[in-house]
Amino acid sequence: MITGKDIYDVLAAIVPLYVAMILAYGSVRWWKIFTPDQCSGINRFVAVFAVPLLSFHFISLNDPYAMNYHFIAADSLQKVVILAALFLWQAFTKHGNLEWMITLFSLSTLPNTLVMGIPLLKAMYGDDSGSLMVQVVVLQSVIWYTLMLFMFEYRGAKLLITEQFPETKKMVMEEGDAAKKHQMPPASVMTRLILIMVWRKLIRNPNTYSSVLGLIWSLVSYRWHIKMPTIMSGSISILSDAGLGMAMFSLGLFMALQPKIIACGKSVATFAMAVRFLTGPAVxxxxxxxxxxxxxxxxxxxxxxxxxxxxxxxVFAKEYNVHPDILSTAVIFGMLIALPITVLYYVLLGL
Incomplete structure (x- = not known):
């Protein structure tokens, strides 16, 4: 049963994040401290330093030999089913596209497990559920965030190649009698070029290394009971501790730069909330x-x-400019209405 103290514990985890967001919002909208270019730089710092180190921190602290693989399999299968359905939708329907595939996958499968999940589920189901939430966070960081990065980079590479070889554009260079036409190369060549570009981007992305290195360290440390040197752990924690706060700060900056708080519009926001709170749990x-x-x-x-x-x-959506307005609205209003919704689920499931 959830008590008043449990509710306080949840609020104690959430309110500091909103403080960071409100301060960021005010620093742009009211106090004019940051320019748009400076805001982009802050988001870049979050994406390149704070988030990777935060991911490494949690992955490295998780015992991979004591995970509940039954629970993880169910969570992973949900993501695979939704991803497959979205892939078929974008591949075989005229309304489908890669941008919406990425956004809908994020909305339906990637909840705020770290900030709200751990305190809320521990309050509802005890300490063991907190361990399960950490395991979900590890899988998110190692597999699903990496997959999202791949899709973002694939989209960027595809757009770049398409701009270089537009399918319908024909450039005619007259040399005497030497018309020369430049057309898009064959599909196999296109695919190879895109995958090469994606690979080069991913191997330079800190998030890729943080996930792989965190998993390797956890496998080694828990297998042979090796502790990380204090100098190294301190260097990592000083930035990883700021990861979530800086992510919310970046969110506040983005909000302040928009003409409306509901940046994506009311109808899209309602749709995003339905995907977040109905589709994910149902699947x-x-x-x-x-x-x-x-x-x-x-x-x-x-x-x-x-x-x-x-x-x-x-943070990723802002970095790659793929529906950041929708994701920002989903984060903000999702956190506002999440507590009554999750409590409702808790009560209904307990009947």
Missing amino acids: IAATSIAIGLRGVLLHIAIVQAALPQGIVPF
Whole structure:
């Protein structure tokens, strides 16, 4: 049963993040401290330094040999099912596109497990659920955030190649009688060029290294009980501790630069909230039952899927300029309405 202290613990985890967001909003909208170029630089710092080190910190502290693979399988299957459905939608329908595929995948499968999930689920289902949330965060960082980065980079490379070889553009250079036409190369050549560009981008992205190195360190440290030297752990924690706060600060800066707080419009915001709080829980309920989860584990899986939108996907969306207005609205209003929604799920599942 959730007590008043449990509610306070959840608010104690959320309110400091809103303080960072409000200060950032005021520094641009009211006090004119930062320019738009400086705001972009801050978001760049968050994407390149704060988020990778935050991911490494949590991945390296998780014991990979004591994970609940049954629970992780249900969570992973939810993401695979939604990703497959979105891929078919963007590949075979005229309304589908890669940008919306990335955004809908983020909205439906990547909740704010770290900030709200751990304190809220511990209040509802005990300390063991907190450990499960950490495991979900690890999988998010190692697999799903890396996959999102791949899709972002694939989109960027595809746009760049298409600009260089527009399918319908024909450049005619007259030399005597030497018309020469430049057309898009064959699909196989296009695909190879795009994948090469994506690979080169990913191997230079700090988020890729943070996930891989964090997993390697956790495998080694928990296998042979090796502790990280204090100098190294202190160097990492000094920036990783600022990761979530800086992500919310970046979110506040983005809000202040928009003409409206609901940057994406009311209808799109309503749609995003429906995807976040209805689609995700519905799909994970089905995949969890298919995997064989029952009882408390099933309830935890559904409630964690009904958490608000994660902050890190917004940072990526802003960095790659793919629907940051939608993701910012989902984070802000998702965190405002998440508590009553998750409590409602908790009560209904307990009936």
